[in-house]
Amino acid sequence: MNAPAPRSIDVALGLRSYAVRIGPGLLSDSTAWRAAIRGRHVLVISNTTVAPLYLDTVAKGLEGLHWASFLIDDGEAHKTFDNVGRALAALAKLGATRDACIIALGGGVVGDLAGFTAACWMRGIDFIQLPTTLLAMVDSSVGGKTGVNLPAGKNLVGAFHQPRGVFADIGTLATLPEREFRAGLAEVVKGAAIGDADFFAWLEAHADALAAREPAVVTEAIARKVAYKAGVVARDETEQGERALLNLGHTFGHALETAGRYTSLLHGEAVAVGMVLAAQLSQQLGMAALDDTLRLQRLLDTLGLPTDIPEGMDPQQLLALMRLDKKNTAGTLRLILWRGIGRAEIVAGVNEADVLAVLQAAV
Known part of the structure; x- marks a missing residue:
């Protein structure tokens, strides 16, 4: 080849x-x-x-x-x-x-x-x-x-x-070990989920080739994700606005990593679970449809990534850790949610009761 x-x-x-x-x-x-x-x-x-x-x-x-x-x-x-x-x-x-x-x-x-x-x-x-x-x-x-x-x-x-x-x-x-390679694919999916529905569809069509590490497909996926991120960084280097969108799934994910003392989940795995939780919260808030959540879950499953919170984690502890996220303002949760694939947005003042309900349902 x-x-x-x-x-x-x-x-x-x-x-x-x-x-x-x-x-x-x-x-x-x-x-x-x-x-x-x-x-x-x-x-x-x-x-x-x-x-x-x-x-x-x-x-x-x-x-x-x-x-x-x-x-x-x-x-x-x-x-x-x-x-x-x-x-x-x-x-x-x-x-x-x-x-x-x-x-x-x-x-x-x-x-x-x-x-x-x-x-x-x-x-x-x-x-x-x-x-x-x-x-x-x-x-x-x-x-x-x-x-x-x-x-x-x-x-x-x-x-x-x-x-x-x-x-x-x-x-x-x-x-690269298989688990770490698959964890990296979560960040590729994240870029498409945030702002590029066409790229998301491309990933769905090439998921098997990506999982098999076909060089041309992997190179194309890396290039498309980097090009998307480079554009966002150029417009908002210090995360005053648009760049915060790149944190889709990260507020949940960082809490999962910290609760697991950085040993139970790799970063990409935590982001995968975090994206699903963000999609479920968006759905609960009436922002997005169930079909989008299911498409995200199917793609992550095909790529061999987790979509569930690990057993034994406490929803109240996860919520407490989420309060320390750098995106939060004035003591309120500020999360990256979406209105469907490719349409992420920053949502301030998210009700903690809604977040806790999603976490409790997920465990």
Whole structure:
């Protein structure tokens, strides 16, 4: 089978604009990503799962530079202030100056932590995203959201800090475990569910090929999702309005992740369940029809994603965690709901009793 043609999508942010390149062999062909490094100091942040697979390849592209690596353990539970502090100490040991660069080699946890570390060091240095998971390729590596988790909730501390470039080597998806690949597909579905009904129908038609990881279909799905997100980010970089729509399912999902202590559900799995809950709440509020909820559930089921709250979770605890969501204003819930596939909207002042009713019905 021929390799899919490389794709390049611009994130248009004036002086902070950058390209998202998608295709095979981008890690070993360092020409493009090496050109994004402006200084001589580089810290590669990765994890103990990804580094043994790809750090040596990246290292070949860093010849002649003064560089070091910093590794964290794999998993959302390690996206912490402690690890940011250790990464900053690694930059200090390296002697990193204002023109230093951090390379994020891994999935969303690595990218978030690396970007936040870059935002903190000397009030902001360059970083480059080399995402190795589908979820990171289609979502977290694009748009400049960085941050860490607290025991009280996910991503409560962070900064908007755009990368110098994103280089998504689809070859790395071959080593991605099946569960993590499917979790990434949830973020692809989310983009279509928010604002592109035609893309949603395309996903329904190509669901089996996506689940089978057919390279051309996967590349097209990544490119379409990135192009959609790039447009939203360009119009609303710091989430003052439209960009909040990208959080469909996330208020529910982050609560599920936190309640499960980041071990029971992967982020994409939590988003899948969260989207179904948001659709059910929209239906309960008379905003959307049952048929749209069922289409969403069928697509997620076909892609092997969960659509139910894990057993043993407490609806009251989930609601309490949802109150800490960053989108909330004036002490009231502000959720991303929809009026059907491709028509998401921000809804302020959502009645907690309605949310609790949906949660109770789901468990």
